[in-house]
Every structure is written in C-alpha cells, then in structure tokens.
Amino acid sequence: AQKVTQAQTEISVVEKEDVTLDCVYETRDTTYYLFWYKQPPSGELVFLIRRNSFDEQNEISGRYSWNFQKSTSSFNFTITASQVVDSAVYFCALSELGSNYQLIWGAGTKLIIKP
Amino acid sequence: SAVISQKPSRDICQRGTSLTIQCQVDSQVTMMFWYRQQPGQSLTLIATANQGSEATYESGFVIDKFPISRPNLTFSTLTVSNMSPEDSSIYLCSVKGQGVYEQYFGPGTRLTVT
Numbered sequence: 349a350q351k352v353t354q355a356q357t358e359i360s361v362v363e364k365e366d367v368t369l370d371c372v373y374e375t376r377d378t379t380y381y382l383f384w385y386k387q388p389p390s391g392e393l394v395f396l397i398r399r400n401s402f403d404e405q406n407e408i409s410g411r412y413s414w415n416f417q418k419s420t421s422s423f424n425f426t427i428t429a430s431q432v433v434d435s436a437v438y439f440c441a442l443s444e445l446g447s448n449y450q451l452i453w454g455a456g457t458k459l460i461i462k463p
Numbered sequence: 464s465a466v467i468s469q470k471p472s473r474d475i476c477q478r479g480t481s482l483t484i485q486c487q488v489d490s491q492v493t494m495m496f497w498y499r500q501q502p503g504q505s506l507t508l509i510a511t512a513n514q515g516s517e518a519t520y521e522s523g524f525v526i527d528k529f530p531i532s533r534p535n536l537t538f539s540t541l542t543v544s545n546m547s548p549e550d551s552s553i554y555l556c557s558v559k560g561q562g563v564y565e566q567y568f569g570p571g572t573r574l575t576v577t
Contacts, residue, residue: 381564391553393506393568395464439505448519449494449559451566453505 350375352442354454361430362462369425369457371440377401379445382416382423387456388436399423427459435461465490465558467569475575476546483542484572486556491536494559496566497529499552506555512539546576 351374361367373382384396397407399416407414411428427434440454466489476482486495497509509529510518518531533539543550553573557566 383565385568390570391573392570393555393557395565395567398563398565443564448511449564449566450496450508450511451506455505 350377350442350444350452352440352452352454354438354440354457356457357455358458358460360460360462363432364429366426366428367430367459369427369438369440369459371423371425371454373421373423373440373442375421375442375444377444377446381443381445383441383443383451384414384423384425385439385441386436387439393439396425430459430461432461432463435459464560464567465492467556467558467567469554469556469569469572471572472570473573473575475577477577478547480546481542481544482546482574483540484554484556484574486539486541486569488537488558490561492558492561493536495533495539496557496559497531497539497541498555498557500555500571501552509541509554543574546574548576550574551576 353372380401382399386394404416413426415424437456437458439456441451443451468487470485495512498506499509500506508521509524510520512518512531512533514533514536528544530542553571555568555571557568559566
C-alpha cells in the first residue's frame with residue numbers, strides 16, 4: 349500500500365543553519381510522482397517541486413535542494429542558510445500513475461527558524 | 464499556475480447550520496479537489512469534483528454531509544451540512560494544472576463550529 353512518512357514532527361534551528369527534512373515513501377508502482385508543499389502560518393499550500401520516479405536527478409533552486417533516492421525510497425528536502433521566512437509546515441506527498449491524480453500526504457514537518 | 468480564490472476565508476458557525484464554501488479559478492480546469500485539514504493535521508481528501516459528473520467521495524465522506532457542485536470549469540462549491548464542532552477545520556480546494564501532475568491550492572477556508 350502507498351504511504352508517505354515524515355518522521356520529523358517538528359524541527360527548530362537557528363537562522364542561517366542548514367536543515368534537512370526527511371521524506372520516505374512506499375509504493376508498488378514503478379511510475380509515480382513525489383511532491384513537496386509548504387504551508388506557512390497563513391495556511392495556503394504552496395507547491396515547491398514535483399519529481400517523477402524515472403528522474404533521479406537532484407534539483408537545486410536557490411537555497412532549496414532536493415535529494416531523490418529510489419534505492420532508499422526517500423525524497424529529502426534541504427534548506428541551506430535558513431531564514432525566518434522559511435518557518436512553515438512542509439508536506440511531502442506521493443501520487444501513483446493511475447490514481448486519478450490523488451495525493452497521498454505525509455504528516456508534515458513543522459519547521460521553526462529562530463532569529 | 465492557476466490563481467484560486469475561496470470564499471469565505473473564515474467563518475464561525477453554530478452547530479446544526481450549514482456553510483457553503485466557494486472556489487473560483489482564473490482558468491478552466493478539468494479536475495478540482497476538496498480537502499479537509501483538521502487542526503495540526505495533514506490533509507484529507509474529501510472528494511474529487513469533475514465538471515459534468517457527480518463528485519467522487521472518499522471513504523468516510525458522504526454527499527449528504529458534504530454536497531459538492533461543479534457547474535462549470537472554473538467554479539465549485541462545497542457545503543458542510545448540519546455542522547458539529549468536529550467539523551472545525553480548514554477546507555481547501557485545489558486544481559490539477561493542465562498537462563502537469565501537481566495540484567495548486569486555494570487559500571483555504573477556516574471554519575470554526577461552536
């Protein structure tokens with residue numbers, strides 16, 4: 349059965365530290381999609397990235413980077429030089445091909461960046 | 464990405480009443496989704512709303528409690544009926560982008576039932 353695990357419930361770091369949010373997934377499908385979303389205190393969910401199962405290339409976008417490893421079924425998210433504005437709940441999600449685009453959500457990781 | 468708005472942004476309602484939440488998109492989309500997010504929790508899919516067909520509800524959600532309308536490709540409503548305090552949540556609509564797999568979300572409706 350499909351499942352997404354975000355074992356870190358809450359992470360607190362001081363500004364400018366690097367922080368990695370873990371995401372481990374389970375699926376039997378060979379074609380699937382992984383996502384990260386950010387939910388700041390305002391509540392709106394912001395799409396950050398989508399990764400296809402056949403593309404294991406890591407991605408960097410400014411201070412954000414994502415490490416996708418099929419061998420460990422992980423899709424981790426690293427924020428470099430964190431800023432207070434990065435404080436939010438971050439969700440990892442999985443969608444299997446043929447699931448009618450439904451997302452399986454992780455429990456979320458609350459990230460607190462202290463000034 | 465689509466621009467999505469929701470009305471109301473928040474409301475406080477009395478037990479036993481109903482609230483209709485509107486979701487408006489600035490472009491035509493085939494698939495719209497309604498989610499519930501209880502305080503401190505992850506998202507739970509209520510139903511998928513495709514234009515021209517009945518909404519498809521997930522396990523644990525029924526049409527009598529959460530009727531959905533999808534009159535056209537840019538608009539949908541979700542009604543929370545006969546509310547109880549357990550319905551206090553954030554309700555979010557999302558759309559699947561054209562040609563992509565990700566969903567884009569509206570700002571959410573924060574509902575408190577007293």
